Amino acid sequence: MLPPPNPERNVYFGAVHVHTSYSFDAFTNGTKTTPADAYAWAQGKAITSSGTGPELKIVTPLDFYAVADHAEYMGVFNQMANPDSPLSKLPLAKRVTSTDGNTAMQAFGEVLRDVSAGKRDPALSDPAISRSVWAEIVKAADANYQPGKFTTFAAFEWTSNPDKRNLHRVVVFRDTAKLPDLVMSSFDSDKPEDLWKWMDLQRSKGSTLLAIPHNGNASDGRMFELVKADGKPIDAAYSRTRAMNEPLYEISQIKGTSETFPTLSPKDEFAGFEQWDYTLSADAERPTRHRGSFARQALLDGLSLQMQEKGNPFKYGFIGDTDTHNAAASNEEFNYTGKFVSENDAKLRLNGLKGQPPAQVQQIREFSSGGLAGVWAKENTREAIFDAMMRKETFGTSGPMIKVRFFGGWDFNAADVKRPDFVKAGYGRGVSMGSDLKSATGKAPSFIVTAIKDPRSGNLDRIQIIKGWVDAKGKQHEKIYDAVWSGDRKPGKDGMLPPVGNTVDIAKGDYTNSIGAPDLATVWTDPDFDPSVSAFYYSRVIEIPTPRWSTRDAARLGVPIPKGLPAAIQERAWTSPIWYRSGK
Amino acid sequence: MQKLLREPLLHFLLLGAAIFVAYSFVSKGGSGEPEQIVITQGQIVNLAVGFAKTWDRPPTAEELAGLIRDRVREEVYYREALALDLHKDDTIIRRRLRQKMEFVSDDIAVQREPTDAELTAYLQAHPDKFRVEPRFTFRQVYLNPQKHGSNLAHDAAQLLVQLNQAGDQADLSAMGDALMLEPAFDAVPTSKVEKQFGETFATKLGGLQLGQWQGPVESGYGVHLVKVSARTEGSLPALAKVRGAVRREWNNARQLEANEKFYQQLLKRYTVTIEQPGPTAQVKKLGQAP
Numbered sequence: 001m002l003p004p005p006n007p008e009r010n011v012y013f014g015a016v017h018v019h020t021s022y023s024f025d026a027f028t029n030g031t032k033t034t035p036a037d038a039y040a041w042a043q044g045k046a047i048t049s050s051g052t053g054p055e056l057k058i059v060t061p062l063d064f065y066a067v068a069d070h071a072e073y074m075g076v077f078n079q080m081a082n083p084d085s086p087l088s089k090l091p092l093a094k095r096v097t098s099t100d101g102n103t104a105m106q107a108f109g110e111v112l113r114d115v116s117a118g119k120r121d122p123a124l125s126d127p128a129i130s131r132s133v134w135a136e137i138v139k140a141a142d143a144n145y146q147p148g149k150f151t152t153f154a155a156f157e158w159t160s161n162p163d164k165r166n167l168h169r170v171v172v173f174r175d176t177a178k179l180p181d182l183v184m185s186s187f188d189s190d191k192p193e194d195l196w197k198w199m200d201l202q203r204s205k206g207s208t209l210l211a212i213p214h215n216g217n218a219s220d221g222r223m224f225e226l227v228k229a230d231g232k233p234i235d236a237a238y239s240r241t242r243a244m245n246e247p248l249y250e251i252s253q254i255k256g257t258s259e260t261f262p263t264l265s266p267k268d269e270f271a272g273f274e275q276w277d278y279t280l281s282a283d284a285e286r287p288t289r290h291r292g293s294f295a296r297q298a299l300l301d302g303l304s305l306q307m308q309e310k311g312n313p314f315k316y317g318f319i320g321d322t323d324t325h326n327a328a329a330s331n332e333e334f335n336y337t338g339k340f341v342s343e344n345d346a347k348l349r350l351n352g353l354k355g356q357p358p359a360q361v362q363q364i365r366e367f368s369s370g371g372l373a374g375v376w377a378k379e380n381t382r383e384a385i386f387d388a389m390m391r392k393e394t395f396g397t398s399g400p401m402i403k404v405r406f407f408g409g410w411d412f413n414a415a416d417v418k419r420p421d422f423v424k425a426g427y428g429r430g431v432s433m434g435s436d437l438k439s440a441t442g443k444a445p446s447f448i449v450t451a452i453k454d455p456r457s458g459n460l461d462r463i464q465i466i467k468g469w470v471d472a473k474g475k476q477h478e479k480i481y482d483a484v485w486s487g488d489r490k491p492g493k494d495g496m497l498p499p500v501g502n503t504v505d506i507a508k509g510d511y512t513n514s515i516g517a518p519d520l521a522t523v524w525t526d527p528d529f530d531p532s533v534s535a536f537y538y539s540r541v542i543e544i545p546t547p548r549w550s551t552r553d554a555a556r557l558g559v560p561i562p563k564g565l566p567a568a569i570q571e572r573a574w575t576s577p578i579w580y581r582s583g584k
Numbered sequence: 585m586q587k588l589l590r591e592p593l594l595h596f597l598l599l600g601a602a603i604f605v606a607y608s609f610v611s612k613g614g615s616g617e618p619e620q621i622v623i624t625q626g627q628i629v630n631l632a633v634g635f636a637k638t639w640d641r642p643p644t645a646e647e648l649a650g651l652i653r654d655r656v657r658e659e660v661y662y663r664e665a666l667a668l669d670l671h672k673d674d675t676i677i678r679r680r681l682r683q684k685m686e687f688v689s690d691d692i693a694v695q696r697e698p699t700d701a702e703l704t705a706y707l708q709a710h711p712d713k714f715r716v717e718p719r720f721t722f723r724q725v726y727l728n729p730q731k732h733g734s735n736l737a738h739d740a741a742q743l744l745v746q747l748n749q750a751g752d753q754a755d756l757s758a759m760g761d762a763l764m765l766e767p768a769f770d771a772v773p774t775s776k777v778e779k780q781f782g783e784t785f786a787t788k789l790g791g792l793q794l795g796q797w798q799g800p801v802e803s804g805y806g807v808h809l810v811k812v813s814a815r816t817e818g819s820l821p822a823l824a825k826v827r828g829a830v831r832r833e834w835n836n837a838r839q840l841e842a843n844e845k846f847y848q849q850l851l852k853r854y855t856v857t858i859e860q861p862g863p864t865a866q867v868k869k870l871g872q873a874p
Contacts, residue, residue: 027683028676036836044775060779133687143832182637201640401779420757452764455782455804518728518805519764 002148005378008423009393011403012375012385014042014064015329016155017170017214017250017321022069022133023157026325030341033327035067035140041328043150049326049337053344056328056337060401060456063380065329066153067137068170071185134183138176147381156183158211160190164281166218167192169211170250170321171199174386178206191229193238196245210389214250214321216298217258220279221289224298224314226305239311247434248389249295249316251396251574252371253323254330254339259540259574260296268480269496270464270542274368274398274569284359299536299577300468300476306534306581307470317392317434317576318538320371320399331370331399332456333571336549339367346553350562365562369549372397374404374573376432392434397573400457405450406433406539408578412446417521422448433538434576444529445580449483450521451541457571458543459516461486461500465524469535483524483539486517502545504568509547509555511568516544531582538577542570621659623652631655689846690839698834704823706834713833714826717773720789721814724767725760729806736807740800744809747797763805771814781805790815 018038021027032051041047042065046057134156141152154176160167169192173179184198192213199209216223228238251259256276265271279285291297295316302314322329323339330337336349343349343364352361374395377384388394395404405423409430416425426448431437437445453460462485468478482497491497501515526537545568547555554561561567631651635643643651671677698706707714725747732739743760756767765780777786782804792798792812800807823830 021683027679030679059783061775136687136690146829180637182634184638188635188638198638205640450764453805455780455785457804514730517730521764 002379002381005384007378008427009376009378009388010380012063012151012377012380013372013401014062014066014151014375014385015322015331015370015373016064016066016068016153016172016212016319017157017253017323018065018067018327018329019069019157019323019325020067020327022067022137023325024070024073026069026340029325031326035069035137035327036143038067038327039065039140039144039150039152043144047327049328049344050341053341054337056326056330056344057335058328059332059335062329064151064153064375064385066155066172067140067327068155068157068172069133069137070159071156071183072159072187073185134181138179142176145382147379149380151380151382151385153382153386154179158184158186158195160186160192160195161280162190162222164279164285165220165222166215166280167213167222168215169195169213169246171195171209171211172386172389174208175382180205180207193229193241196241199245208386210248210386211246212248212250212319212321213246214253214323215255215258216249216293216295217256217261217276218278218280218287219293220287221292223258223293224295224301225292226301234305234310234313236309236311239305239313242313243311243315247315247317247392248319248394248576249298250321250371251295251318252320252368252398254367254370255323256366256368257371257398258294260294261290264290264294264297265478268478270540270570270572273572276363276366276368278363282360283357284363296466296468296478300470300478303468303470303534303536304474304476307474315579317389317394318396318574319373319375319389319394320396320574321373322370324370329370329372331372333369333399333546333549333569334456334552336369336552338364343367346557350550350553350557350559362562362564365550365565369399372399372401374401376405392576393432395433395573395575398569398571400454400543400571400573402454402457402460402541402543402571402573403452404463404539404541404573404575405448406575406578407431407448408435408437408445408537408580409448410437410439410441410443410445412448412523412525414523417448417450417523422450422521431578433578435578437578437580440531440580440583442531444526445537446523446525447483447537447539447578448521448523449539449575450519451573452519453517453543458511458546459486459513459518460520461516461542461544461570462497463520463522464540464542465537466540467526467528467535467537469530469533471533479528481524481527484520484522486520486544487515500544502568504545504547504551506547506551506561506567507555509552511544511546513544534582535580536577537580539575541573543572545570619663621656621663623655623659627655628652686843689843698831700823703827703830703834706837707820707823707826707830710833711820714821714829715818716821717775718790718818719771719773719816720769720777720812721771722769722789722810722812723756724765724769724808724810725756726763726765726805727800727807727809728761728763731761737800740807740809744797744799747809747811760809761806765805771816774818781808 019026020033020035020038021031022035031049033047033049037047041056041058042062044058044061046055048055138154141154144150145152154173156171158169158171180202184195195211199211202209213223226234228234251257257274260268260271261275262271277286279287287293298314298316302312306312322331324330325340326337326344328337337344338349342353349364352364374397375385375388376393377388405426407426407430411429416422419425426432447465449463451460451463463483465481465483466478467481470476485497486500489498503512503514505511548566548569550565551561551567632643632648635647635651665671725743727736727740729736747754747759774786777789785801785803788801789810789812792810794812794815797809797811799809801810
């Protein structure tokens with residue numbers, strides 16, 4: 001029985017970007033995991049990736065999970081439907097329906113021998129065994145769905161890589177009542193516009209679905225480029241289609257964080273977090289362009305395009321996710337088990353395989369632990385979580401379960417956040433993360449922002465508000481405001497808040513929560529508001545420094561941290577933005 | 585010369601020449617009759633069906649011609665690769681083929697509806713998989729260790745006395761330090777307590793006496809004073825309540841069993857010999873699966 005829905009919404013944590021051995025690159029790397037293993041892991045059961053390797057087990061189970069294996073080669077088993085394939089000729093129909101599994105097995109053994117000996121019975125063909133990996137994935141999602149307790153989705157990844165530039169999208173379906181027999185792969189087309197066309201086709205057939213792009217950081221400027229696939233400039237129709245199909249962007253995952261980059265945001269002291277500055281080429285190639293690869297710049301470009309009457313194609317909310325190829329999201333920094341099988345072993349993820357090129361080893365060391373998706377939904381069901389994603393009432397984290405709320409309005413005051421029922425004020429007199437501020441009064445907007453730490457992770461250092469706007473001359477601006485912080489620190493003359501400190505003990509690979517705060521809350525009013533200028537605001541919650549997974553591994557193995565890796569990181573959460581659109 | 589030997593271009597050319605020599609050696613088409621590639625009606629139908637499944641319409645003549653051209657190219661490379669034995673000892677290909685066999689084996693592991701007797705037996709044989717978690721009804725007051733420093737234990741003890749004197753009507757929001765957590769939790773399962781407060785807190789909760797304020801109990805936030813008013817112990821539910829989950833697990837177990845049988849059956853067709861490393865190259869024969 002479902003608990004009653006909460007109109008003030010609960011937070012649910014999960015991931016919708018999970019690979020198993022059904023992904024071509026996962027099984028070639030040696031994982032034996034199935035979608036059923038993935039769902040078992042997310043609910044707290046121990047699994048192994050390779051069948052013999054170390055156990056993978058999450059400490060805090062997740063609320064929702066979706067296996068999204070690569071669409072490419074998923075259809076390969078459909079050859080059974082190919083009249084020329086020997087598999088389509090297998091005379092299995094009768095024996096397969098035998099209730100005695102052993103008889104069926106024996107029958108099949110004989111048939112296989114006949115087939116390999118070149119003996120076939122063309123009179124019999126058996127559509128019952130024609131099936132697809134996709135059907136298998138959907139079956140596992142349905143079998144593990146427990147409304148109110150644990151939500152699963154049917155999903156896949158469309159893996160477009162033109163010239164090793166990452167344009168990947170995860171596609172998620174709201175339910176499994178109406179699904180296509182086969183999903184679209186980048187072999188069908190590697191143009192995002194064609195993916196959206198295909199999605200539209202599915203809608204016309206009764207599906208509800210959305211796409212989530214990721215790893216703009218590995219796209220060399222292609223993810224948020226200002227042209228369409230045909231090289232022509234973005235127009236209003238393109239913007240509408242993109243925004244409709246893609247409400248969310250995956251801001252952080254194992255292949256790094258793509259909020260922003262130090263050269264794009266030179267004044268952002270926290271911009272250098274878990275960058276993975278590579279394309280998807282096998283030989284550690286560096287991207288030549290960062291513009292067009294990161295979310296904050298895309299939000300700004302969206303405002304600029306809107307000013308030019310071209311719509312806003314980049315009106316993205318945020319989630320974090322994993323991209324594990326081990327079925328296990330590996331979002332817990334203290335429990336990191338890597339992206340591929342060999343990284344299940346601490347020695348191998350830290351030092352690489354024997355004979356592996358050093359540049360590749362370094363790429364693996366620079367993998368971040370998995371991120372996490374936070375969703376504010378009225379209950380833990382497919383419909384409620386999917387709808388929250390559509391309305392962008394979501395946030396991303398770099399892994400920890402930081403709970404953050406963010407409301408924008410025109411008349412919030414400091415007293416609002418002190419009330420235990422501040423959420424009522426948030427929804428009643430304002431809008432939540434992912435929404436537009438409406439009915440401007442000319443007054444500056446104010447924002448309620450609260451965050452409580454993950455009890456298994458670091459205390460909180462501060463909450464920041466990040467504002468972006470485009471002035472009348474078309475120039476783009478971004479500014480970072482420290483809204484509330486722990487302790488009694490005072491900003492210096494340069495306006496900068498001193499660092500929170502650092503308790504990380506490198507030799508032990510540990511830290512203490514003797515600095516920072518368990519929770520933070522404030523009402524922040526924009527001190528530089530200009531009603532004639534459109535803007536976006538999102539909040540960023542920063543933890544105190546804690547040891548990176550590589551630091552913990554090095555301490556456990558009793559070896560020094562490999563060069564070029566930070567010993568400590570400040571984990572964080574990013575809320576979806578709230579947009580203000582000027583009347584002009 | 586030394587420098588020349590390190591030249592990547594030279595390596596590339598030499599490799600190319602080697603492949604070319606190997607190629608003309610194995611390729612039947614090298615000098616004699618060209619090989620036949622026939623794209624059958626069945627294959628063309630399959631290409632068209634694949635396209636239609638994605639796009640919900642048949643391919644245009646031009647699109648179909650493109651698919652066929654691509655199929656020819658694939659066929660040419662495929663055959664040349666086989667002729668060069670490029671498929672042999674390729675880990676990716678071996679794993680792929682193994683995976684396909686496992687899929688086929690999954691398919692014939694018949695899924696039949698289990699009886700209630702079978703499910704009940706499974707439920708009782710695997711109680712840990714289905715046990716209902718203990719639940720707690722409790723109230724908590726938080727103390728932030730940073731605010732109390734070395735007085736923490738003393739302050740907590742004082743607050744404990746106050747709380748026990750104040751009775752159930754006390755306004756908890758005015759006591760202890762502020763934290764964005766509800767003061768009261770009603771019949772929450774252990775897993776939710778763990779999620780909210782951490783494992784140590786949840787474990788401690790199980791050991792507290794009912795009906796009085798106790799503590800301090802440590803959590804991921806600091807320390808708490810806690811009053812547990814009710815606790816329901818974990819239990820094994822009746823089959824009707826967990827039928828879906830038991831059926832799923834039963835099916836999984838049966839599938840694994842069937843796959844193993846299938847493998848054992850295939851294995852019977854082979855005599856497996858594993859050579860032991862060492863100077864005398866001992867040979868160990870295995871009739872059954874290793």
